[in-house]
Amino acid sequence: xxxxxxxxxxxxxxCPECKVGRLVLDPARxxxxxxxxxxxxxxxxxxxxxxxRSFADDPRGSSPERAAPLSSLQHDYGFGTVMWGSTDAxxxxxxxxxxxxxxxxQKWDRRSKFRRGTERNLATALTEIRRMSASLDVxxxxxxxxxxxxxxxxxxxxxxxxxxxxxxxASLYAALRTSGVPRSLEEIAEVSKVxxxxxxxxxxxxxxxxxxxxxxxxxxxxIPRFAxxxxxHPETEALALAFVKQAVLAEVVSGKDPxxxxxxxxxxxxxxxxxxxxxRDVSEATGVTEVTIRNRYKELVASLGITFDFxx
DNA sequence: AAATTAGGTTACGCGAC
DNA sequence: GTCGCCAAACCTAATTT
Numbered sequence: 001x002x003x004x005x006x007x008x009x010x011x012x013x014x015c016p017e018c019k020v021g022r023l024v025l026d027p028a029r030x031x032x033x034x035x036x037x038x039x040x041x042x043x044x045x046x047x048x049x050x051x052x053r054s055f056a057d058d059p060r061g062s063s064p065e066r067a068a069p070l071s072s073l074q075h076d077y078g079f080g081t082v083m084w085g086s087t088d089a090x091x092x093x094x095x096x097x098x099x100x101x102x103x104x105x106q107k108w109d110r111r112s113k114f115r116r117g118t119e120r121n122l123a124t125a126l127t128e129i130r131r132m133s134a135s136l137d138v139x140x141x142x143x144x145x146x147x148x149x150x151x152x153x154x155x156x157x158x159x160x161x162x163x164x165x166x167x168x169x170a171s172l173y174a175a176l177r178t179s180g181v182p183r184s185l186e187e188i189a190e191v192s193k194v195x196x197x198x199x200x201x202x203x204x205x206x207x208x209x210x211x212x213x214x215x216x217x218x219x220x221x222x223i224p225r226f227a228x229x230x231x232x233h234p235e236t237e238a239l240a241l242a243f244v245k246q247a248v249l250a251e252v253v254s255g256k257d258p259x260x261x262x263x264x265x266x267x268x269x270x271x272x273x274x275x276x277x278x279x280r281d282v283s284e285a286t287g288v289t290e291v292t293i294r295n296r297y298k299e300l301v302a303s304l305g306i307t308f309d310f311x312x
Numbered sequence: 313a314a315a316t317t318a319g320g321t322t323a324c325g326c327g328a329c
Numbered sequence: 330g331t332c333g334c335c336a337a338a339c340c341t342a343a344t345t346t
Contacts (some may be wrong), residue, residue, distance in 0.1 A: 054335080073333075118331060255337070255338075257338070257339075259332095260338090260339085288339090289339070289341080291339080291340075291341085292338085292339060295338095
């Protein structure tokens with residue numbers, strides 16, 4: 001294993017962010033994330049076996065260097081050389097009299113990389129995906145998926161006639177959904193240059209053409225994120241989750257926005273557990289209006305036979 | 313804070329253009 | 330691709346309990 005270096009919290013320990021979840025190591029994705037709120041504490045702790053070698057007699061000391069992981073997030077899968085700034089390959093700054101030469105090298109380096117239009121498009125798209133992801137706290141693993149989707153979309157010529165940004169946003173949206181940590185179209189649209197309508201339309205095409213198995217968004221998938229925002233006790237969250245499951249089984253929520261169901265379930269769970277949150281609180285944390293929360297929670301209470309025999 | 317009400321907006325599938 | 334249409338779900342806002 002990559003030695004447990006640096007600042008990072010270890011897998012298994014409680015999440016420093018939400019205090020509720022546990023940190024889990026995902027070797028396939030090479031990151032440590034919170035299983036509740038999705039906080040990513042450590043990324044790129046890649047250990048790709050074959051590269052193991054000793055640097056014991058390296059003049060620079062035994063720094064644990066390895067080959068960088070292949071990444072869908074870079075247009076050349078992270079393979080390419082990187083030449084910019086005013087430092088050489090070892091990070092040493094370049095003397096001023098050789099700067100012109102360096103700049104020339106950088107110029108040709110760029111040209112060789114971006115010669116083909118598709119490559120350049122890909123690069124901008126992936127940058128866009130990273131930019132949006134940063135605003136939305138999207139785990140790196142999901143970004144990778146989004147990158148792959150975009151790549152596939154590009155290969156199928158789905159970009160023609162559509163903007164790069166719209167396909168990038170759609171890819172990210174799709175990746176979030178297939179990864180089980182959905183964000184709503186609104187949330188994507190907020191950080192995208194493209195409006196929600198457009199993203200939705202492009203998403204439909206992309207999802208269809210790529211043959212993505214798109215499970216409908218369940219209210220369940222919103223619970224952890226919302227609970228985290230409301231800073232709820234884990235048992236309260238669990239209770240809300242139970243309500244949601246019952247509601248889904250009882251088919252009282254079909255056709256309803258899954259967000260609203262999750263919001264209502266959380267609201268009920270809060271009250272029952274004596275951890276009161278106002279409808280306004282829940283509304284702000286979930287983006288569902290108070291009116292809708294009321295409507296949902298009345299339905300849930302009625303169909304699940306929940307009784308409020310006490311008042312806080 | 314919560315509930316109610318009224319009125320406007322959106323998403324969606326579908327066919328027609 | 331856009332328009333028009335539909336109904337249901339949602340929203341905003343004002344008001345009441």
